[in-house]
Each structure stands twice: as structure tokens, then as C-alpha cells.
Amino acid sequence: MIRFESDYTEGAHPRILQRLLETNEEQTPGYGLDQHCEAARNYIKKACQAMDAEVHFLVGGTQTNATIIASILRSYQGAVTAESGHIAVHETGAIEAAGHKVLTLPSRDGKIRAEQVKELYRAHWADASHEHMVQPGMVYISHPTENGTTYRKDELEALSAVCRECGLPLMLDGARLGYGLTAPDNDLSLTDIARLCDVFYIGGTKVGALMGEAVVITQEALRRDFRYMIKQHGGMLAKGRLLGIQFETLFEDGLYFEIAGHAVAMAMRIREAFTAQGFSFRYASTTNQQFPILPDEVLKKLGETYAYSFWEKAGATHSVVRFCTSWATKKEHVDRLVKDIQAL
Amino acid sequence: MIRFESDYTEGAHPRILQRLLETNEEQTPGYGLDQHCEAARNYIKKACQAMDAEVHFLVGGTQTNATIIASILRSYQGAVTAESGHIAVHETGAIEAAGHKVLTLPSRDGKIRAEQVKELYRAHWADASHEHMVQPGMVYISHPTENGTTYRKDELEALSAVCRECGLPLMLDGARLGYGLTAPDNDLSLTDIARLCDVFYIGGTKVGALMGEAVVITQEALRRDFRYMIKQHGGMLAKGRLLGIQFETLFEDGLYFEIAGHAVAMAMRIREAFTAQGFSFRYASTTNQQFPILPDEVLKKLGETYAYSFWEKAGATHSVVRFCTSWATKKEHVDRLVKDIQAL
């Protein structure tokens, strides 16, 4: 079985493992206060051109989202997101467990628009009963989204402007950030994101690391006591160096973008193969997740060799499925899949 | 600088890194549903002689404590522990963040006694205002404790009996469990612990792993939907296999106990060296943490070569400090320290 079901089916990029081996006997202080974390922080700040930002390393995505959101909101405030947002659907209520409602906006592609945020904000404050309703307290987006779609620079600029106008911190979930920034039609840079968002994170778990997410806090007001929040949310790894070493490796010479670019190129080949056969897609994704709409008998056949994940039914005879590539995807596996698609 | 300040200053046992390398390209399902996790679960159940227990892997100690406790208690219940318990002092309010009070009992050595639990339980229910007070809902102990002390089998049996009598689930935090079970005066086995506790965990982070804690739930009522709790608390690692591979390595042939025993032997040599010089100790620890009471000028001198951690002042001229060994402690470092102690 060749697995295209998710982007976390393998271990870590070999250079990361190599580095873990080399540093294994070093003795370092715990909890992210070691020199590897420090070096990684600097590489990331440089990559963002945000030398006065604060960088923290956490272990996983749900934890990172819950920690950031809880650090921003007052208890009667909620996080605004697309109805398909990860925090709205796939975190077993981690945001609510920290006391906050997730306020959802309709979205067909996983993205939300500046005007939607503005209207929700306006409607809240215009309502005579606004004190009886959860107050919008921040905006959460992901790039790429759960649907593999990405924000254009002008879209992010518009969102950022509305958020600043309304006093709503803008957070970007970058669990798959590398795959967004290396998409063929991407016009955003890390620097843009650091400039337009108040806090965001650079995902390691799905882009080459064993695990780990690097949180970048650009807005000064959001930095206060963030390490307390990490500790309380169970995200302060005793051997914090493990995260430092991994992000050091990923960011010291651009490995992060190199391996993300590989994944995207592989995904584009799969996309083109399906397209060439006349199949259409559920979302206009240019990143590492592709969502073709396929006849169930085709799926059955492909399923004999390839693992993919089921997304949703599309009428009686077709389904939407997800094919994921990653930094670890082998070219020969994609060659084979493309050939099998061509043979359909 | 030779570091004895904590038991998480290095990476992982070399066999663990070796195994991560060997398995790196394997493609597995995520979230702990892979074959390595399954194998590790079986090794652990066998070691506990508890084949119908449930075993789950989480990332760190604070997270594990918060997840287990939140899964047991109703919202008006609290966890009973020693006033020095990790959950009472060093988790930045993670238990309270999940809505629960920590109910503390006085303790000079980090342990609590069966009679203390019984009396607290009796006093709660005898109080006419008991509905106005947090109800004791479970008991949390650690073995070894924060002070390096351990429970004898008869003590744990008595605690367990009282807990069952009172309907209070008994949880054992085993972040350093290996170091307790290999202490020279230890008379407890994993099997005893599985029999006497309702839930406990076997610490990996401090005993040879990069990170990871293996939760063993023996009481059936506590198993329900535990994976939802893990996910909500941010402990469900996407690449769950990393935890499975590590515990597989530690438990397939007894490596866990072997490396823990090494650490304890090293600690005993340090203890003996201090004792021989006439120094006394704050706690009667037979495990990997030693707490000598030393004159401040001695500490200054030792501090030139060795990192230890400050514990508390002991009068005007002395301090209690902590020297930790671990699976990674080098014999030659201990030789040198012992020699330096003898030269004092």
C-alpha cells in the first residue's frame, strides 16, 4: 500500500534525524531555554524579517491553537473562523474547553473574506442585546486552509486591515504553511504574513519534522507571559531542544521551503493527471492536498494500491477524496500513481 | 560544566534513536493507531500483567496529569494530593484551568498516608456545609515523589484500600517511575501498581525517551472515551508512532529498568560520598534525585564544575540543592564528582 492519505505518515527528514543523533549527548537546560531553540528562533525571525517578534515552540497543532486563542481572548469573547476551520470542527472542543465559543462564517473554500468579518463585527455591536451574545474577539484563518486553498496577498491585506480597524487580533494557523508558501500561484511571503498577522505559526509536524510548531508573535500586546500559557496547556516540552534542533535544521538554509516545494510539485502532477482524464476537483487547491471527485468504481480500483482519505459523497455514484503529498513523498510513487490514473 | 541539575538534559537512549532511524520511512496511520503503538501497548500490558488494561501514549507530564484528572473528576470535585505534589505547585494551574481544585494534604516527604485521605474524606462528608466545599473526587500520588521518596508496598496497599472504600480513584504519577522501581529499598513491582492503582503512567521523558508518557488505565470505568480527552488536551500526536517506537524499545527487553537502575546506582554513589563527608540530606531519597544540605561555600566550589539545582535555604549559611542522575549519566562524571566531594 502506498499512502497518500495524509501528510504525517513518515518520520522526519533525514537531516533532522542526523542532527538529533549528533546532538544527542549534549547537555542542555530544559523547557526551550537552550542554545538550539535560541538559534532556531533567530533563523525564523530573520526569515520573517521580524527581529523583535517573539518565537515559541510547541508540540502539536490543536495544542498550539488552544494556547494562542486562550492567550488572546477574554472569557466572553469568541474566535471568528470559517465553518470548516480546524478549530471549529476537528479539535474535540479544545477551544470550548478553554471557555471560548467558535464563531463561524459560511465558506465554500475554507477561506473567509474581509467583508464577512466586518459585517459580523458590525452586526454584533449593532444588536441591542449584544451583551447577551459572545463578542467577536479575534479572527482565526489557516493558510493553506483545510481545503488546500490559499489566501492571495490582497485578500490577506484586506482581512488584516479590517481586523486592525475592528481591534480584532488576526491569527494564522500555518500547520501546512510551507505547502502554501510554495504553491505555484502563491504571492505571499513569510515577511508579508509577519507584517499582516498578529500571531501565526509555522508547522513542522506536517513539513519535515517529527513534531513541532513554531509560534511567531508579532504584536507586542500578545506576548505577555506566553510561556505561562504554554506550560499550562501542556505544550512546554521538558527537552525543548528537540524542537529547537528541528527548526534550526529546517530554517538554517531553506530546507523547509525546499521540501515543501517538492511536495507541492508532486501534488500538481497528481492534479494534472486527474484533470487530463477529465475529472474535476472539489476545491481549487494548488497545495499538497488534492480533492478529486471520482466515480466510486475508480476509487475502488485505486484503493487496491493507494491509501487516500474519504472526504464526502458527491451524489450516488461519486465521492470526493483527498490525496496528500508531503516532504516524504517519493517521486516513483507519484510516477506510478500518475500512470495508473492515465490508464483509467 | 557537568550537568546534574535535572534528568532531562540529554536527548534519548541511543537504541531509541537507532530505532527511529530504522523506521523513518515506514508509512503508518496517525494518532497512535499504528503497529508500533500496538506493540508497545502489548509489551507494557505484559509487564504490568494487566492484559485488559488500556494503554495510551501522551507527550508530557503536565499534559498527562491534566488529561487524566479531567477525565475522572466531575466539575465540583477536586484531586487530593500532597502539598508538594507536582499538580499542586508546578503546572501553572493546569488542573484549575480544567476546572478543578487541588486539595492538599500536609507532607514532609512528598508522600501522603492512607489515614490522611480517610480523615479528609470523613471530614468533608461530616460537614453540614459539604455542598459548599469542593468534594474530594480522586487521589493523586507520585512514585517516586518530587522529593525522591518512594511508597512501600504496604503503604500503597493501605492507600489503595482507603481509596476503594471511599470510592476515590487512585492515580499514580510515574514521571520517574523507573527510578522508583529500581531503588535499592523498593518492594513494589509494576504488577503491584497496576493492581493497586486505577490509573498510572510510566514516564519516558525522564527515563530514556525523547519525550512520552504511557498511561495505563486499569479501572474499566475510567477508560471511556479517553482518546477524546487526549485529543482535546492537545496530547494526541499526529505521528503517534514516535511514542510507540520509543516505548517499544524501552519495554521489549527490559531496557527501561536497566537504564533506570544505572541512574539510581549513580545517585547512590553520590549520596554515599556526601554522607561519608558528614553531610545530611533533606529527604531520605533512594532514587535518582538527591537533596544534600550543604554549606554555601561548598556549593560555590562545586558549582564551578557541576550544575545542580537550588532547592531551598537551610538557615543562614546552608542550602538544600538537588543533584539528579539519569539514564544518560556518565560513570566518569560521577567518579569525578565523588572525588571532588571526598576532597572537600
Added chain:
Amino acid sequence: MIRFESDYTEGAHPRILQRLLETNEEQTPGYGLDQHCEAARNYIKKACQAMDAEVHFLVGGTQTNATIIASILRSYQGAVTAESGHIAVHETGAIEAAGHKVLTLPSRDGKIRAEQVKELYRAHWADASHEHMVQPGMVYISHPTENGTTYRKDELEALSAVCRECGLPLMLDGARLGYGLTAPDNDLSLTDIARLCDVFYIGGTKVGALMGEAVVITQEALRRDFRYMIKQHGGMLAKGRLLGIQFETLFEDGLYFEIAGHAVAMAMRIREAFTAQGFSFRYASTTNQQFPILPDEVLKKLGETYAYSFWEKAGATHSVVRFCTSWATKKEHVDRLVKDIQAL
């Protein structure tokens, strides 16, 4: 200004005030343990034909909803409700503050159907990622709903059957219960509700009392330690007798239904008056809240004499508004309003 804007614009029914005066100097124990609360509990159990139910008195609706829901759900579970449910919209996140997601179902009239619940339940457990999503843990309905609509007996029986099949406790918010049970087309009795729901409450605040909600817990499993929950949620009134005295007065001889019936009769007259003039309604309400769709110029005119509340726009020139009656509504005020409607 004659106020039809809500059903809590006056104080309390005169007989309640009279009773408060008569009992004012009695000395009683606090926290609901007095003889008036005991008497009121008995009257209510009799009215429900549920002598082994447990009855508790709380102060207000948001508090009561939050307390009941928190007492039922485990932390990873959510409460299923209509998207317009009070807990989903108008409680400033009180349910989320207790850690729980509100899982909403689409609804045009404020009611949810048995099949919707069954489908949501089925879909949750059929999803391979169900552990990553909030688990449905109970069902919350209100009768009448926020829209003034009511459940028919067969609808409630179907809902109750599905809930029991799925193991989901069914809770009924009866903040306006009197107005539902005295609706002209109502075929439900208190006894039916006690039989079909696991927990519900009888609203006092909006039906004749100064304040107060009487919670009836019929399912044994939900009774455990409920007073701890009330105290923790700030609902345990020191002078609990105030609630006991009010419900005693309302239930000793049917006053509750008598005054609720009056309100409904008044509302029906208003409804008929609008209908006769050719106006239509947003919801098919047969209870004390009426939602006519009116031209904005008509509203302006009526607004000179009558207070109503704005509900939503209905196109460019019309609005939906709410006219509420209550136990306190004066017949002469309704006469006047009806006349003014007829004159439109």
C-alpha cells in the same frame, strides 16, 4: 408607553408579594432547605405525577441552563440544539465557559426533529475521525421555543425515543413553560414532559414570579450531587425560601396555569387582530410571543404608544417584530392595541 416588548416588564403576581409579606419574619434555614421549598417541591412533583423526581430552585434561565448542562456532559461532549436555541445565541457563551460546545441543527421555527438528532448522532459515530470532533452528549430543546412555537406530543415522543435510543439525555428549557402548556393547540401536559424528558425546568421569572426556575430531574443518574453544581454555578440563593414561597404560591392551586392562560388569550387577540388586517407572521406561534411582519410605517405609528421588540428586517420596507404578553398584561391595554390595529 404601553410595553409589549418582553414578558418581564413588571414585578410579580400580587399573591406572591402578599405571601412574601406574610412570611417575612419567619426564621428559616438557608439554601433551599426550608419548609417552603419543601412544600413547593411537593406541589411540583404532584403536578408532574413524578413523586420520585428531584426538584431544585435556581434564580435565572442562563444560570439554570449552564448548571444543568454542565452537570450532564463530560468535557468532550456538546449539547445539541436548534441554531436559534437560547444556549446557542443569547447566553454570552455560558455553555462554552463551562467547557462545552453547542452543536447546532438548522431550524426554521426553533424546533428540532427526532430525525435530525438521529442523523447527527449517526454521522458522528460513522466518521472515522469522530474522536477529533465534539461528541453529541445531550439534546436541549425549549418549549415554547424562542419563536413561540411548541412541540406536539407526538413530536416530543419521537424526540424522546431517539434520545433514549442514542443514550442522549433530553433536557427541556421551560423558561416560558406555562405559556406553552396553555396554548390553544397544546396537547402536552406536565406529566408528559416529566415522562419524556430527563430533566426540565418550569420558568417562574417570566410567568408570575419575581425570579426563579424550578428544575425537575426525573432521570436518576442526573440527580447525583446536583446541589454542588448549583452552588458552584452561583445559583444557590442564601434565602432560598424566596424561591420556595413563590413556587408554592404558583403551584398550590393552579395559579401558574391560570395566569399563563391569561397571557396566551391576550396574545391570541393580538394575533387575530393583525391577521384580520391581512398581516402575516414570521412564526406560527400560539403562545405569548407573536411575531408579525409589518410595514415600517405601521411600526413607526404603533411605536408611538406601544413598546415592542425588533426581531429582524423582512425586505426593504417591512420588519418582523415581537409583541409579548405576560401574566401581567392588562386587558384594557390589549383592547386599545387591538383597536389601534383595526384602525390601521
Added chain:
Amino acid sequence: MIRFESDYTEGAHPRILQRLLETNEEQTPGYGLDQHCEAARNYIKKACQAMDAEVHFLVGGTQTNATIIASILRSYQGAVTAESGHIAVHETGAIEAAGHKVLTLPSRDGKIRAEQVKELYRAHWADASHEHMVQPGMVYISHPTENGTTYRKDELEALSAVCRECGLPLMLDGARLGYGLTAPDNDLSLTDIARLCDVFYIGGTKVGALMGEAVVITQEALRRDFRYMIKQHGGMLAKGRLLGIQFETLFEDGLYFEIAGHAVAMAMRIREAFTAQGFSFRYASTTNQQFPILPDEVLKKLGETYAYSFWEKAGATHSVVRFCTSWATKKEHVDRLVKDIQAL
């Protein structure tokens, strides 16, 4: 049975009931936005000489404490209080349910000292592991305390100065404030309290009202969105006027202090009677709660006629008990008790 067991055994002061009767048919907006609340707010601000303070009305003490504390603290912060503080002992974990640890200081009389707060603050920040511990975020005191003791003006000034130096908001729980401000040795005024505290409340429930606590927020930073907090915590009474009418009555012409003074005078007579008989007291209370240490046979005898509450054992043959007076205490009951004490 004549009840001295608590200060909430009767209804409300007759003038309050009278006012409720007179205003019963008035139609007002809900949720505290009516003219009675407005008038009451103004009376209170005048009494505090704090015209730019914000005044809110809540229903009960536990709710008020939980709401204020949750509005002040960030999630990793705790409230500092005496170990006997109401929030530490008698609120069924309401503070923890909102996510916050209660940080206790030792106290023999229910009061805490400025130096204790300073030392706790200093020790927290001096600890290298401070990020692993709950951060002190505010200070909670009560006046009078649970033990009937009161703060002198110089003590409160010292506490206030330390709190401001450390950036810790100072909150005063005044559930029995009237009884403290009319104590014979009291040198504090409402104005002093408004000047020295950042937020406090004036208790109605125990001082003449049916129920109700008036929160006065003097510090501007703490006022933000407080009504959202009230609503979320279930404290926003639909018929908010009930609270407004009561505080209007209590504060329009000094009734609050008049009836509190009566209660204190009655308590002093009881104190003197016990003293004259050679009995001593557990606490040096000059307020409405008295804690004599009495032989158990004396208690048995008094218990035939008088209800008091048990406090704690004092050796094998004696107990500490509590006798409470209130605004409702009848002079003839105290005459009789004093006579019975004299006859012991």
C-alpha cells in the same frame, strides 16, 4: 427556636417589601437598565464619593466573587487570599471552575497583611521556575472577614499600597460590609474603601435585602465589558429592577447603615454577656458574628432555645460556635439570650 445561626434567616427589611409592592405594576426594561437601578447606582456612587465608578447589581456572593475574579485574571493567574477566605473554602470550587487557582496565605484571624502579599509576590518572581507556577494576579480580602474581624484603615492602606506597587488589583468582598463599617472600633468609610480598593461590593443579601450585591468598580481598567461577564456568569437578572429597588431603598437615606448598626449593637450585647460570665472568644470580632468558646454542656442547654452554628471543637469538652445577629434581630430575643447567659 430563636435563630442566631446565620444572618439570612428572615426575608427583607419591611421598607424594601413596601417599595416592591408600590412599584410592582411599573413597566421597566430588563437587565438592570431601568430607572431604579440607575437611581441606586447614583446613591451608591455618592455614598462612595466615587462618581466615576461603575456600579453593577448581582444576585449572590459566590456568583459575584466568581464574576469579578474571572473578569480580572488571565488564565494562568490566581487570586491571593487568606486560607480561610470564602473563595478558598466555601464556594464549591467556583473560582477553579472559571479556571483559576486560589493562592492562600496563612491567617489566624481571617485577615492578611501587606507584608505577606509582598513576600508571596517577591518569592514568585524570584523563583527560577516561576513560569511553572500560578502567577499571583490579584488580592482578595473580605471586610469583615469570615471570622468577624475587620481591617483598620492603616492596614488597608498598607495592603493597597503593596497591591499597587505589585500591580495586583485589590478586591474587597463586602458581603457583610454594613456590619464592618458600623463596628464600634471601625475607622474605615465607604469612601476609604472606594479609594483603596480597585473593586468591591456592598452586600445586600445579609444586610436587609431579599438578595443582591452591589459591585463598585473604581479602577477603570476593570470596567471593560463587565456586563458581558455578569451575563455569562448567570448574574444578570431579567427583572434587574428588583435589585435596583432594594439598593435604592437601602441607600437613599442611610437605611443600610442604620440596620447594620442595630445588628452590631445586638452582637456586642451578646459578646459582653459571654465575657461577663468569663467565657473567651475564638476571634476578636466587633461585628455581627461572635464566636464564643463554650463548654459542650452549656451549648446543649442554650441549644434548647437558640439556634447557633457549630464552628470547630476546642479540646475535648469545649466547642467554638457562631452566634449571628442581623438587621432583623429582635431586641427581645437578645434580651432573653443575655438573661439566659447570665443565668449560666
